[in-house]
Amino acid sequence: MLALIHNTFRERIRGKTFHVVAFIGMAIMLLVTTGDSNLMINGRKVSGFEQMVPVALSITGFVSGLLAVMVSLRTIPDEFERKTTHLVLVRGIKPWQYMFSLTVGNMLASLFCMLSFYVSLVVFCVAYGRPGLILPTFLCIIVMSINSLFLSAAVSVVSIRAPVYVAGVAGILVYAAGILHGVLDTLADTAQGVGAAAARILLFLTPDLSAVQQQASNILTGAPVDPGPVLATLLLLYLVLSLTFVLFRKEV
Amino acid sequence: MKAFRPIYLLIGVLLAAGVLVTSLRGLPGEDLVLYEKACTLEDGRLGQIWPGLSVSRYPVAIRKGNAEYVVFDGEVRKRKPVLPVIACTVYPDEDRIYILVPSKSVMDSVGQIVEGFSGSIEDFLIDRFSIEGKKMSESQYISILCHEAMHACQLSRWEEKIKALAEGIADPGIEARIEESESDPEIRAMYEKQADLLYRLVVSDEGMPDAEAVAEYIRTRKDTLALVSEKAGIDANAVESHADLYELLEGTARYVEAKTALALSDEELYGQYLHSLKETSFGKEKYYKSGMGICMLLDRLDPDWKQDMHAGSLSLAGLLENTGR
Numbered sequence A: 001m002l003a004l005i006h007n008t009f010r011e012r013i014r015g016k017t018f019h020v021v022a023f024i025g026m027a028i029m030l031l032v033t034t035g036d037s038n039l040m041i042n043g044r045k046v047s048g049f050e051q052m053v054p055v056a057l058s059i060t061g062f063v064s065g066l067l068a069v070m071v072s073l074r075t076i077p078d079e080f081e082r083k084t085t086h087l088v089l090v091r092g093i094k095p096w097q098y099m100f101s102l103t104v105g106n107m108l109a110s111l112f113c114m115l116s117f118y119v120s121l122v123v124f125c126v127a128y129g130r131p132g133l134i135l136p137t138f139l140c141i142i143v144m145s146i147n148s149l150f151l152s153a154a155v156s157v158v159s160i161r162a163p164v165y166v167a168g169v170a171g172i173l174v175y176a177a178g179i180l181h182g183v184l185d186t187l188a189d190t191a192q193g194v195g196a197a198a199a200r201i202l203l204f205l206t207p208d209l210s211a212v213q214q215q216a217s218n219i220l221t222g223a224p225v226d227p228g229p230v231l232a233t234l235l236l237l238y239l240v241l242s243l244t245f246v247l248f249r250k251e252v
Numbered sequence B: 001m002k003a004f005r006p007i008y009l010l011i012g013v014l015l016a017a018g019v020l021v022t023s024l025r026g027l028p029g030e031d032l033v034l035y036e037k038a039c040t041l042e043d044g045r046l047g048q049i050w051p052g053l054s055v056s057r058y059p060v061a062i063r064k065g066n067a068e069y070v071v072f073d074g075e076v077r078k079r080k081p082v083l084p085v086i087a088c089t090v091y092p093d094e095d096r097i098y099i100l101v102p103s104k105s106v107m108d109s110v111g112q113i114v115e116g117f118s119g120s121i122e123d124f125l126i127d128r129f130s131i132e133g134k135k136m137s138e139s140q141y142i143s144i145l146c147h148e149a150m151h152a153c154q155l156s157r158w159e160e161k162i163k164a165l166a167e168g169i170a171d172p173g174i175e176a177r178i179e180e181s182e183s184d185p186e187i188r189a190m191y192e193k194q195a196d197l198l199y200r201l202v203v204s205d206e207g208m209p210d211a212e213a214v215a216e217y218i219r220t221r222k223d224t225l226a227l228v229s230e231k232a233g234i235d236a237n238a239v240e241s242h243a244d245l246y247e248l249l250e251g252t253a254r255y256v257e258a259k260t261a262l263a264l265s266d267e268e269l270y271g272q273y274l275h276s277l278k279e280t281s282f283g284k285e286k287y288y289k290s291g292m293g294i295c296m297l298l299d300r301l302d303p304d305w306k307q308d309m310h311a312g313s314l315s316l317a318g319l320l321e322n323t324g325r
Helices: A002-014 A016-034 A049-073 A075-081 A084-089 A095-127 A131-161 A164-179 A181-190 A194-205 A209-221 A227-245 B004-023 B029-043 B045-049 B104-118 B121-129 B138-157 B159-169 B174-181 B185-203 B211-232 B236-263 B267-276 B285-301 B305-311 B316-324
Strands: B060-064 B067-072 B075-079 B089-093 B096-102
Touching: A002 A075, A002 A095, A016 A049, A049 A075, A049 A095, A049 A131, A049 A164, A049 A209, A075 A084, A075 A095, A075 A131, A084 A095, A095 A131, A095 A227, A131 A164, A131 A209, A131 A227, A164 A181, A164 A209, A181 A194, A181 A209, A181 B104, A209 A227, A227 B004, B029 B045, B029 B060, B029 B067, B029 B104, B029 B138, B045 B138, B045 B236, B060 B104, B089 B138, B096 B104, B096 B138, B104 B138, B138 B159, B138 B236, B138 B267, B159 B236, B174 B211, B174 B236, B185 B211, B185 B285, B211 B236, B211 B285, B211 B316, B236 B267, B236 B285, B236 B316, B285 B305, B285 B316, B305 B316
Parallel strands: B060 B096
Antiparallel strands: B060 B067, B067 B075, B089 B096
């Protein structure tokens, strides 16, 4: 299983799309942390390195979320298309071990991509003489990576049975619903009837990615961290990952 | 490989236990802290804002999700929501007056919904994707809690006064007709003039407001109401009762809200309340603002005006007219 995870990870990191998108993301990070931007938040101009750090982390979270979806999209369908599945299964590897390894490989590639963004931020923390920011930003990134890991796992699991484009759309929808979770929760609470019940079930199954981001922000600002949303997202990640034990394609 | 399954299972059990423990915590600590902060204002500061104003005297139902946490007498009791709405309001139940407010996290979301829909959708999305979302400040939340406490105070003390004003309105469709009339350019111009006069009176540096300027404001207000009555074809007394009722109920509550911000030493927030008077509003919101502005003027004209308000049957504008002479 470890060999399969390692192979998947290496293959994903080699991917051309990954490198192009990662390069664009890093370029954005460089512009944000170094440029004298005209960015305004709540009517106030945001300038100076320390003020730009949360902005850079927000961009990292956003780009990493999209990358997690893109990185995880094709891994499993490609294995079936190339008939690699057959070669792996005849060596005695069980289908669940195979799907689990591919999914974990995708998750690790998404994590790597997030950390690669973070490296450029570390460089700038040192360059601006703010090494004290390295630890809080690292903890912040680790918490934020839970969102990317969930998206990667969800897209991987959907791609076991569904076509690539369905998995992609599902990933984007889960990301949007997760980020707007608090707002959608409030709207669902004000609604009544069957639609409201369905909305509540869907929201129950979607992690509150926005709340996880908030905990990451609390680490950065030194505010109290609520472990609830982080644990809930990890539990959903666990459940999604467990689906790899039961899902497989009929054609091998 | 043999160890994989038990370890994987153990991770699942630990995560499930963690989620269960955190979900059993009930009302978030943040909401209780804010409630307690509001109660600390009862050290005399709330009494100065409005005689008899109190938060702890009433059970406060804080709604979060599908549950309501009633905080009263040092206890927190969980129950099913009594009202099927997410709103800040007060309601009588079991011989008590309850204050209903959504939890802070829900208020943050509601604020984002309102700002997202009324502001630009780009700002709303940028805010959602950033790690530090725009939120309601603690002072704002406490001020709103005190706004509702003022309504609870009104329900228990001004029942007769409210009943008399409500009877003067008679026609239940009057509100919609008044709002329709606000699209008339002449009426809009009058409301704008009225808001401008009040704003300048409230923010003026003079200790005592200029009597002539107060009289001009009162005249403009009367002319505006007369014009609304004429254009909307509604009885003049009904239009006046309508304005008086909402200025009394919501204007005093907004005044309490602004003064609470000041009591919390949040001068920036207090400044926002003052600045809001500058912008002309329509619908019920205009009464919130004009009522608040009149209260602020009365503070300077007569320090005992709140006692007169409790005792007499005059409206806010009536009191201003009498005091300003």
